[in-house]
Amino acid sequence: MQNVFEYVDANREKILAELFTLLRQPSISTQNVGVVETAQLLASMMRDAGIHTTIFETDGFPVVYGEINSRDATRTLLVYGHYDVQPPEPLDLWKSPPFEPTVRDGRIYGRGTADNKGQLFAHVKAAEAFLRTRGQLPINVKFLYEGEEEISSPHLGSFIESHRELLKADAALTADGPGHESGRQPINCGLKGLCYVEIRARGANKDLHSMRAPMVPNAAWKLVYALASLRAPDGHILIPGFYDNVRQPNDAEAAAVREIPNDAPLQRQLLEVNQFIGGDEMYYHNFVFGNSCNIAGLTSGYQGKGKKTVLPCLASAKIDFRLVPDQTPEEILEKLKAHLRDNGFGDLEVEFLGGLNPSRTPVDHPYVQAVRRAVRFATGKEPILSPSMGGSGPDYLFTGVLGLPSVWLPMSPHDSNNHAPNENISLEGFFEGIRISAAVMDEMSRY
Numbered sequence: 001m002q003n004v005f006e007y008v009d010a011n012r013e014k015i016l017a018e019l020f021t022l023l024r025q026p027s028i029s030t031q032n033v034g035v036v037e038t039a040q041l042l043a044s045m046m047r048d049a050g051i052h053t054t055i056f057e058t059d060g061f062p063v064v065y066g067e068i069n070s071r072d073a074t075r076t077l078l079v080y081g082h083y084d085v086q087p088p089e090p091l092d093l094w095k096s097p098p099f100e101p102t103v104r105d106g107r108i109y110g111r112g113t114a115d116n117k118g119q120l121f122a123h124v125k126a127a128e129a130f131l132r133t134r135g136q137l138p139i140n141v142k143f144l145y146e147g148e149e150e151i152s153s154p155h156l157g158s159f160i161e162s163h164r165e166l167l168k169a170d171a172a173l174t175a176d177g178p179g180h181e182s183g184r185q186p187i188n189c190g191l192k193g194l195c196y197v198e199i200r201a202r203g204a205n206k207d208l209h210s211m212r213a214p215m216v217p218n219a220a221w222k223l224v225y226a227l228a229s230l231r232a233p234d235g236h237i238l239i240p241g242f243y244d245n246v247r248q249p250n251d252a253e254a255a256a257v258r259e260i261p262n263d264a265p266l267q268r269q270l271l272e273v274n275q276f277i278g279g280d281e282m283y284y285h286n287f288v289f290g291n292s293c294n295i296a297g298l299t300s301g302y303q304g305k306g307k308k309t310v311l312p313c314l315a316s317a318k319i320d321f322r323l324v325p326d327q328t329p330e331e332i333l334e335k336l337k338a339h340l341r342d343n344g345f346g347d348l349e350v351e352f353l354g355g356l357n358p359s360r361t362p363v364d365h366p367y368v369q370a371v372r373r374a375v376r377f378a379t380g381k382e383p384i385l386s387p388s389m390g391g392s393g394p395d396y397l398f399t400g401v402l403g404l405p406s407v408w409l410p411m412s413p414h415d416s417n418n419h420a421p422n423e424n425i426s427l428e429g430f431f432e433g434i435r436i437s438a439a440v441m442d443e444m445s446r447y
């Protein structure tokens with residue numbers, strides 16, 4: 001790998017200038033700002049790197065697809081990433097403009113640095129380093145870069161379903177998500193699923209003077225009782241059958257979680273939380289294997305200054321359930337509705353706002369072990385192997401639809417401010433990401 005790593009070192013300025021060009025181009029999918037232009041820019045940069053690249057139109061924003069076919073290669077790696085970004089607002093909280101990448105204190109600041117342009121670009125440059133130094137890669141690589149991840153990937157599933165042959169591979173790799181506080185490189189072997197709903201309760205047909213509260217049902221109370229019926233104070237979810245399809249962690253997964261450095265006391269300090277649900281010992285167990293029923297938003301009545309004696313006619317809550325294998329969002333939605341019906345809350349409206357299936361690749365899969373060796377080689381440190389990230393994403397399309405082993409390797413710091421002002425990536429971490437990606441390609445040719 002010596003010459004490949006040397007190429008990266010020798011071309012630091014050039015690589016950084018190219019990354020900055022990509023970062024300067026806004027690609028805000030939810031506002032339809034610059035997304036198509038970014039697809040074209042990324043495609044031309046991939047072609048310059050020596051990747052055979054095509055732009056596929058979808059019913060939304062395009063997929064940028066690249067391929068490198070290598071002589072004698074027996075393995076194919078599918079790399080996934082997204083070139084769209086979150087809106088930069090609120091602008092006044094940025095220390096430097098969001099679309100003017102700036103280096104400060106060893107970090108590159110700008111929208112998309114971590115999520116996800118900096119990370120997807122690392123794979124492009126890793127491939128380039130092989131091509132420029134050896135003329136070929138040790139494996140075949142397919143690049144699948146979408147422009148709709150930040151709006152929940154509405155067309156990725158159908159794109160993958162209808163391009164199974166094109167996307168045929170032996171394993172999938174995604175560089176996304178937060179790093180670990182210890183600075184050691186996480187290898188995540190799955191993502192949680194998600195079932196997102198809005199629940200609405202109604203009282204009278206309009207807000208009333210609260211003198212009528214002894215007689216007229218209050219929407220906020222209805223909602224509060226319904227919500228309280230969903231979950232016990234210790235976090236246990238009370239919906240009948242909720243846990244029926246939970247696959248218990250196997251020995252290898254449980255052992256992997258025990259190896260994660262437990263920094264729960266520090267996390268409590270940083271968050272100013274007295275006690276974690278389940279206690280410090282269970283922090284990573286719950287982070288990796290735990291379900292949740294989270295109130296993401298809660299609205300009713302009068303919340304302004306002073307007092308208003310009102311009887312609200314409407315109350316609503318947004319709830320997200322994190323799911324683990326083998327739960328599905330559809331199943332959880334049905335069980336939630338049945339629970340509300342059976343407990344006298346049948347008149348509440350439940351609107352499904354979106355879902356994702358959970359995914360899992362065995363931690364002892366040979367591909368995972370190859371990635372582990374590669375990270376060790378590229379960073380000189382033992383990676384943190386985790387059976388799952390705490391967050392959700394479209395990983396089940398790779399594991400479930402394409403049937404591939406898949407890992408998520410976040411190449412960004414734990415505090416990269418994704419989706420927030422002053423998003424950043426570590427400058428050295430970015431170059432290390434290129435070396436990790438190259439090392440994975442190299443190790444994959446041998447397992």
Ligand SMILES: [Zn+2]
Binds near residue numbers: 086150418419
């Ligand atoms: Zn994001």
